[in-house]
Amino acid sequence: MKDFLTLDKQLCFAVYETAGEFTKLYTSALQPFGLTYPQYLVLLALWEKDGVTAKELGERLNLGTGTLTPMIARMASNGWLRKERSKTDERKINIYLQDKARQEKHPITQKVSETIQTCRIELEEYEQLMMQLGTLRRKVKGRI
Template sequence: MEDFMTLNKQLCFAIYETAGEFTKLYTSVLQPFGLTYPQYLVLLALWENDGVTVKELGEKLNLGTGTLTPMASRMEANGWLRKERSKEDERKVFIYLEDKARIEKADITSKVAEVIQSCQIELEEYEQLMKQLHTLQDKIKIRKL
């Protein structure tokens, strides 16, 4: 059991290291567009469902408003999105894609696909990894309940 407790045998450390490598990989691809990895995740969510509230976007991305609000403000200043306060309920702020985000989508997603393919992850392996990670995530969430 002692051997299991070494750093390199820890699943949490392997996931942490892998997440760091993914962040570096995506950062190198997104930097020419002036985007950070978390900003790219915001765009992905909005490309799927535009015109959501800050709260809904935060829930989808698992980000608190303290992180998401300043990020959205920077993205707004850079022309990626706009924020609009609801006329019916001033507490709600909606986020909408700007034309820049729609125009750049094909180029951004193409560059991301290129770099992922350069990692030689086959489609079947990709799908298997996604399934395993979602299963692991569900197990951890159940544990928290």
């Protein structure tokens, strides 16, 4: 049992290390576009559904306003997004893709796809990993 308490036997550390490696991988793919990994996640969410409120975007990405607000501001100043106050509720800020984000979608996703392919993860393995991680996330989240 004592062996279980070593760092390399900790699931949390394995997930942490893997997440760090993915961040490095995505950082190298996104660098030519001037994007960070979290900014890419914002674009992914908006490519799925444009015109969401900042609150909805934060919930979708599991990011707090302290992280999301300055990121949205930077992305807006770099021409990726625009912020617009809701006409029906002035308290809400809607986030929209700019033309740049729509035009760069294919080149960005192509570069990311090519970079991920260098990991040699087969489709079946990818699907299994996604299923296992989803189950793990629900179990960890459900314990609260």
